[in-house]
Amino acid sequence: xxxxxxxxxxxxxxKKEMLLMQGFSAVLDHERPDIGLGPMEKAFxxxxxxxxxxxxxxxxxAAAAAATTGFMAGLISHxxxxxxxxxxxGTGRQLFPPGLKAFGISPDRMIFIDLQRERDVLWAIExxxxxxxxxxxxxxxxxxxxxxxxxxxxxxxxxxxxxxLHRCNAKKTNHIASVSRWEISPIVSHLEAGVxxxxxxxWNVELQKIRNGKPGSWQLEWSAGRFTHLTxxxxxxxxxxxxx
Amino acid sequence: MSRRYLxxxxxxxxxxxxxxxxxxxKGEPFVLAAAERGRMVVKACSAAATEKGIEAxxxxxxxxxxxxxxxxxxxxxxxGEKLLRALAEWSLRYTPIAAVDLPDGLIxxxxxxxxxxxxxxxxxxxxxxKLRKPxxxxxxxxxxxxxxxxxxxxxxxxxxxxxxxxxxxxxQALPPAALRLEAPVLDRLQKLGLYQIRSFINMxxxxxxxxxxxDLLNRLDQALGLVSEPIIPIQAIVPYQESxxxxxxxxTATGIEIALRxxxxxxxQRLFREGKGMRKAVFKGYRIDGKLQQIAIGTNEPVRNxxxxxxxxxxxxxxxxxxxxxxxxxxxxxxxxELSIQQESLWAASNQExxxxxxxxxxxxxxxxxxxxxxxxxxxHHWPERSIREAKSLQEKPxxxxxxxxxxxxxxxxRPERIQVTSPIPDYPPMLFIxxxxxxxxxxxxxxxxxxxxxWIEQGLVRDYYRVEDEQGARYxxxxxxxxxxxxxxxxxxxxxx
Numbered sequence: 001x002x003x004x005x006x007x008x009x010x011x012x013x014x015k016k017e018m019l020l021m022q023g024f025s026a027v028l029d030h031e032r033p034d035i036g037l038g039p040m041e042k043a044f045x046x047x048x049x050x051x052x053x054x055x056x057x058x059x060x061x062a063a064a065a066a067a068t069t070g071f072m073a074g075l076i077s078h079x080x081x082x083x084x085x086x087x088x089x090g091t092g093r094q095l096f097p098p099g100l101k102a103f104g105i106s107p108d109r110m111i112f113i114d115l116q117r118e119r120d121v122l123w124a125i126e127x128x129x130x131x132x133x134x135x136x137x138x139x140x141x142x143x144x145x146x147x148x149x150x151x152x153x154x155x156x157x158x159x160x161x162x163x164x165l166h167r168c169n170a171k172k173t174n175h176i177a178s179v180s181r182w183e184i185s186p187i188v189s190h191l192e193a194g195v196x197x198x199x200x201x202x203w204n205v206e207l208q209k210i211r212n213g214k215p216g217s218w219q220l221e222w223s224a225g226r227f228t229h230l231t232x233x234x235x236x237x238x239x240x241x242x243x244x
Numbered sequence: 245m246s247r248r249y250l251x252x253x254x255x256x257x258x259x260x261x262x263x264x265x266x267x268x269x270k271g272e273p274f275v276l277a278a279a280e281r282g283r284m285v286v287k288a289c290s291a292a293a294t295e296k297g298i299e300a301x302x303x304x305x306x307x308x309x310x311x312x313x314x315x316x317x318x319x320x321x322x323x324g325e326k327l328l329r330a331l332a333e334w335s336l337r338y339t340p341i342a343a344v345d346l347p348d349g350l351i352x353x354x355x356x357x358x359x360x361x362x363x364x365x366x367x368x369x370x371x372x373x374k375l376r377k378p379x380x381x382x383x384x385x386x387x388x389x390x391x392x393x394x395x396x397x398x399x400x401x402x403x404x405x406x407x408x409x410x411x412x413x414x415x416q417a418l419p420p421a422a423l424r425l426e427a428p429v430l431d432r433l434q435k436l437g438l439y440q441i442r443s444f445i446n447m448x449x450x451x452x453x454x455x456x457x458x459d460l461l462n463r464l465d466q467a468l469g470l471v472s473e474p475i476i477p478i479q480a481i482v483p484y485q486e487s488x489x490x491x492x493x494x495x496t497a498t499g500i501e502i503a504l505r506x507x508x509x510x511x512x513q514r515l516f517r518e519g520k521g522m523r524k525a526v527f528k529g530y531r532i533d534g535k536l537q538q539i540a541i542g543t544n545e546p547v548r549n550x551x552x553x554x555x556x557x558x559x560x561x562x563x564x565x566x567x568x569x570x571x572x573x574x575x576x577x578x579x580x581x582e583l584s585i586q587q588e589s590l591w592a593a594s595n596q597e598x599x600x601x602x603x604x605x606x607x608x609x610x611x612x613x614x615x616x617x618x619x620x621x622x623x624x625h626h627w628p629e630r631s632i633r634e635a636k637s638l639q640e641k642p643x644x645x646x647x648x649x650x651x652x653x654x655x656x657x658x659r660p661e662r663i664q665v666t667s668p669i670p671d672y673p674p675m676l677f678i679x680x681x682x683x684x685x686x687x688x689x690x691x692x693x694x695x696x697x698x699x700w701i702e703q704g705l706v707r708d709y710y711r712v713e714d715e716q717g718a719r720y721x722x723x724x725x726x727x728x729x730x731x732x733x734x735x736x737x738x739x740x741x742x
Contacts, residue, residue, distance in 0.1 A: 063718030063740055066655045070742020073654065085601055096656035096739060097620040097632055101646045103654075103742070108635065108642050111601075112618040113608055124608055131604040133597035186742075188717040189688065197690040198713045201742045222742070 019045055019212060035078045036226050040205070045212035051079065053179035054129075054152050054163040058170065062094075065168040067186040067203050069095060070103060072164050074222055076136050077104035079162060084135030087128040089113045089121055093140065104225050122148055129155040129163050138164045142171065149176035181209040187219065202230065246408055250339075250352040250368065251393040252375070252384040254331075257348045258324050259290040260380045262317065270379065274315035276323075277304045287319040291381060324348065330534075331375075332478045337530050337572045338371060340485065343475040349397070351390055351475050358386075360489070364405050387411040390475065391467030395422030415467060416442035423463040429456050484522065484577035486510045493532050493569020497561055500529065500570070504557055505550070507575035512548045521546025521583035527557055529570035537564045542614055543606045544638055546583040552603055556610040602638060622646050626695050628656065628738070650693055651711055653721040653739030660736035663722065667735075670728035673710040677722065679737050684714040692724075711741060 035041065035049040044050060057072065059065040076086055086109065088095065093114050097107035113124050121141045128137040129152055144165065156163055165178065183206040189199030200223040207215045219230040254260065258276055263269045273293035277284045284304035293314065298307045308314055324347055332342040332350055338361075341353035354367070361367040364386050375382045385396035385404040392411035396404060399422040406414045415422070418441050420433045433456065438444045444452065445464065452460055465471045486507050494500060504527055515521060523546055528538040539560040547553060564570075605617055619635040621642045631647070665674035673689035691710035697703070705726035713719045719741035725734045 062655070063716070063720070066653070066719075066740035066742050069654050073742070085597075087604075094655040094657065094740075096628070096653055098622070098646060098652040099654035099656070099739075099742075101648055102651070106642075107632075107646060108619060108621050110619070111605070112620075113612075113616055114618060115612055115616055120612060123611070127604060127607055131600055133600035134604075186717040186719060188715070189713060189719070191688070198688045198711050198719060198741075201719065202717065203742075 016046075035075060037220075038227065038229055040207075040216075040218050040220075040227075040229070043207055043210060043214045043216050045210075049075075050179045050211075051162045052156050052160040054149065054156055054165060054177070056176060056178040056181045057164065057166045058173055058181065058183050059166070059168045059185075061169070064183075064185050065094075065166070067201070068166055068168075068182075068184040070201055070222065071182075071184045071203055071205065071220075072138060072166065073100055073103035073105055074227060076138070076164070077225075080105060080109065080135045084109065085133065086110050086135055087113060087131075087137045088140075089115070089124045089128060089137065090140030091115050091118060091121060103222065118142060125163065125165075126151055126155050129161050130159050132159040132161060134161050136162045136164060138166065140166045140168060142167060142169060144176055146174065146176055149178060153177045178209075179211045180207060180213075182207055190221075246388055247353065247355045248358070248364070248386060248388065248408075249390045249393045250354045250371070250384060250386045251345070251390065251397045252335075252350040252352070252371070252382055253394075253397045254328075254348045254350075255381045255383065256288065256291050256294070257327060257380075258288045258319070259293075261323075261327055263290065264379045269315065272315060273298070273311050273313075274317060275304070275307060276319035277316050278319040278321070284316075288324075329478060333536070334534050335371070336479065337489075338367070340479075341475070341477045342479075343477050345394075349394070351394075353475065353477075354386065368405060387414070389467055389469040390473045391423065391463065392469070394424060395467060398422060412468060416440065416445065420444075423460070423467055425460060425463060429460055432456060484511060484514070484580055485574060487572060487574040489572045490570070493566075493571045494573075495566045495569045500561055500564060500566070500573075501554075501558075503573040504561070504575070505554060507573060508550045508553055508557075511575055511577060512550050512553070515548040515577070515580070515583075519583060520580050521548040522553070522577040522580050523547075524577065524579040525553065525557075526576045526578065528574040528576070529564055529566070530572040530574070531567045532569050532571050533567055535567065537566070537570065539563060541606075541610050544602050544609065544614075544617075546581040547602075547606070548583060552606065555603075556606055559607065559610050598638075605638070625698065627698060627701075628652070628695070630698075630701070651690070651741070654742045656721075656739040657737065660723070660738045663735050663737050665722075665735040671708070673712055674722070674735065677712075677735065677737070679720075684716075684718070684720070686712045687715050688713040709738070 037049060041047050041049060057068045059068045080086060088110055093112060097110065100107045100110065115121055115124060118141055121139060125137055125139045128134060152163055185204045187202045187204050189202050191197060191199040200221050202219065202221045204217065205220050206217045209215060221228045221230055259274065271292055272290065273296055274290050275286045275293055275298060276288040278287050286298060286300055286302045286304055286307050288300055289298045296311050298310055304316060328344045328350065332344050335342045335350060335352055339352045339354045339357045343351045345351045358364040358367040361370055368384060368386055372382060372384055383397050385393045385400055385406065387393035387396055387406040388408055388411050392406060392415055395415060395418050396406060399418045419439060420441060421430055422441065449461055466473045488503050488507055490503065494503065524540065524542045526538055526540045528536060530536055539557060541556040609617055620632040621635050621640065622644055623631055623633040624644060625631050664678040666676050667674040671692065673691060674686060676683055676685045689710050689712045692708035695707050695709060697706060707723040707725055709721060709723040711719065712722055720737055721739035721741060722735060722737050725736060
């Protein structure tokens with residue numbers, strides 16, 4: 001019995017060491033970034049949302065892109081707190097700054113870089129990710145190769161900036177060097193029976209890949225400035241669990 | 245300090261240039277002619293043609309009578325001016341103030357410039373040899389006034405460099421034409437036997453004015469330096485400008501970088517002394533073949549940090565084509581602003597961070613242009629397209645709070661797109677809509693939110709916005725343009741909610 005306990009202890013220790021070697025330093029509780037994802041954070045290595053890493057988001061059409069943008073905005077609002085600055089890079093941007101306010105971001109703290117060509121975007125992301133004064137860099141682009149994504153990974157390791165790559169309508173979803181891959185799709189919102197109108201945004205969040213974590217699928221709602229978990233069997237009488 | 249002027253006279257400006265461009269014309273008698281009042285008139289003639297007695301203003305038939313084998317080329321009225329302008333730009337390497345003196349001369353304000361070439365004699369010699377080498381026939385003179393140097397360059401017999409204060413003596417022996425006078429005045433002087441300036445320079449002013457007009461007195465005063473004569477420099481003077489001539493033409497990127505760094509050091513030291521920083525900078529390289537290479541940068545806020553400025557330029561150094569080599573580098577700061585040490589920091593972030601972000605934006609602006617960077621502030625309009633405005637600077641804070649009372653989509657289409665809808669009754673949200681060929685059945689809807697098109701800005705229809713959700717859960721922002729009337733109203737999709 002004692003031996004078994006010892007064994008599991010050793011395995012835990014080794015796992016932590018492995019994470020350390022892979023660049024995930026153990027974070028003290030008070031340094032733990034509050035990302036507000038609640039039970040979902042168990043999926044991440046060390047149960048912490050990986051900052052100083054590049055996250056990849058894929059979306060297939062305009063409505064899914066809006067949902068993805070909303071989910072990213074929710075994450076960024078937690079990362080930015082009150083004084084961060086964020087860079088938003090892309091070509092043909094559709095983001096409407098006043099819409100960010102609903103996700104707790106003051107739109108004037110977002111700096112937009114609107115470029116003409118896709119390959120300029122890569123240069124701008126890399127420069128942005130190298131600048132440690134930024135909280136996050138969001139990039140909207142279609143294609144990125146493995147080599148190009150590795151460069152971004154190297155940049156964030158030094159600067160500790162969090163990068164979000166949003167690949168909307170990508171022709172091919174090739175494998176890239178990112179810590180995670182997410183796919184967000186909108187789901188039907190919920191309102192009390194008989195109340196007219198449209199409810200708070202709800203998404204199906206699919207974590208397709210997470211390095212050293214456990215992929216999974218969750219259903220979240222953004223209400224009152226934070227993420228709220230829905231039980232996976234979302235029916236008309238949804239059980240809502242408050243987190244964050 | 246007294247001013248010094250250098251005047252250059254091109255005796256055969258346009259024909260010399262043609263002979264340079266077409267070597268087969270060199271030494272040949274040829275003229276440039278243009279139609280004037282129904283006949284061809286000689287406008288310019290080459291040195292060889294002048295020797296044979298042909299001069300500008302002659303009818304072409306007369307010139308042909310003198311030299312039957314005369315080559316005739318078409319004249320372009322602006323050829324001379326264009327060429328002079330180019331030559332004036334070339335001469336900027338000798339002085340910052342160069343002006344065109346139509347029809348065939350240049351005026352350079354060389355005050356304080358000649359010592360860089362070791363005195364006025366070598367300075368003049370350098371300019372003349374560089375101009376004569378390709379084949380321009382030039383005469384030049386240096387004097388205290390534009391008038392005097394003009395006179396000496398055209399009519400001077402002796403030394404072309406007239407020392408300070410000596411121009412009055414030098415003018416004495418010259419003919420009155422040296423004063424840039426009109427032909428009737430010259431005729432009258434000739435008739436009265438006043439062949440030299442000294443014969444009338446000491447006459448009482450009122451006598452001269454009565455007989456020859458005010459013009460003669462003005463020209464005389466200008467030549468003597470009693471009144472100042474303005475010139476129009478071809479390039480505005482930039483107060484923050486440093487130049488670095490190099491002994492040998494520079495062709496390598498390393499050489500250019502060294503020159504740039506040196507110039508930045510000089511200019512930044514000066515900016516530091518004056519408590520300023522530059523917002524724009526232009527780095528120019530004058531090539532030995534007369535071409536100008538330049539790169540420009542802009543910054544988001546006043547900067548005098550050498551490292552940062554150098555980084556901005558570094559991105560563009562590759563675009564400089566050194567050709568055969570660059571022999572003069574000039575760094576200009578056309579826009580300079582006050583730079584306080586305790587600059588207001590960006591959104592309460594620490595100063596260090598603020599500088600880092602400003603530096604990053606400068607690099608991006610240097611590569612893609614400043615119009616790639618946007619930051620938005622709320623504006624007091626409800627019309628969605630006008631509800632935001634661009635921030636003027638990084639520091640600018642929102643004057644009003646961001647509106648939160650009405651739902652606004654996260655993604656907005658650049659312009660609303662037409663959709664086909666089926667709506668049950670007026671002023672109700674649609675039951676379904678077709679967008680890009682896909683039918684969306686609407687399950688939930690919110691609205692309408694009526695937004696007026698502010699009539700004091702533009703005329704048009706109002707919009708009734710609805711927030712709708714289809715059966716997949718995707719949320720859209722659609723609107724009906726105008727009120728319900730007899731005809732079918734148009735529906736548009738304008739954005740996507742998260």
